[in-house]
Amino acid sequence: MQNTQAKPSQAKPSQAKPSQAKPSQAKPSQAKPSQAKPSAMRNNAAYLRFVALAHAVTAQLDAETIDSTALRLLEAIAVAAAQSNALTVTQAMQLSAIASPATIHRKLRALDDQQLIKFIYMGKDRRTKYLVATEKANKYFNEMGNAVAQALAS
Template sequence: MKIAYLRYLQLIESLNTEPSSRMSEMDPLAKQLLDKILLRHTQDNPMTVSDAMALSFIASPATIQRKLDLLRESGLIEQVFKGKNRRTKYLVTTALSEQYFKDLSDAMAQAVAQPDEMSA
């Protein structure tokens, strides 16, 4: 039996390994950090760099800083200022990362929509 979750894993694997995908260079820690940034951004409560550095359950502050640099250099996040406060940098997703999350969502819908196959 081929279950929906297995189909989903296969679909996202193909998304992540496409030559044009910037996600192919992302490791699981960077993806986990991107997920956290997306959640906060979509809740209209963008994460600050300091908030990200405090995510000790993901990695050490030095590792998080490297992952933030990688995400920013890949065009998946931006650091922005709010209002007149130029000291606090907020982390927000970009159109590129939002397209990636849309692709993941489409893969999930596709995996669930396919009927399960029974093996002999």
Template sequence: MKSTYLRFLQLLHVVDGNSTSLVDIDETAKQLLNVIARHHAQGKALTVTEAMALSSVASPATIHRKLDDLREVGLIEQIFEGKNRRTKYLVPTQAADKYFSNLGDVIKQTFASE
């Protein structure tokens, strides 16, 4: 199992290195992106306020900076739903979808090489 995990990390490093949008973000931003994508996939998009309260990820000030980073590199966007223009929801973009698809391929490659 150790070799499987190390192979996974090696392939993951390649994916991260080949993604121009991931070059400028750190692990905290990636963790925040994962949370945003997971909630969105479950049909429960996070609001900016809910994201700011994710104390397991980082402090509110850090989360605010990381949301800006993710938005600037095109991995998330803020949308409004319905006529409520006060509540902003965080959703992954097509670039984020491509990144997650590449990660899925890495997982497949990892297990195919066993």
């Protein structure tokens, strides 16, 4: 039977405790704002410009019936359709990362009422409804794309 205990000479050297760190070593969270990398500041500014532009574009939609949950659902529908894999209503109801099935059902109705999505049938099977973005939704996505381009160009 072998001895499984490590010999003292084989033991790993103890690591320095955080309290024993040299005072001259600054932690990343203690960095001064003036020491931030220029590229990070540009990215931050570009993102904030995009957020401001995105809010302006989103405000053009009917804010009373189209909330952030409905927009996330619309984006999921549009992305799936753009990948030639349109979501069915059943698949949309299973998007638990967005909302509960009952909430998703309400949001689908709201998106349909605002003419941002439409329900279509593919082939001869009339039992399965697929969800696709309408021209109005595509116009919204085009404006959001323009906002991204404008934020990056500034």
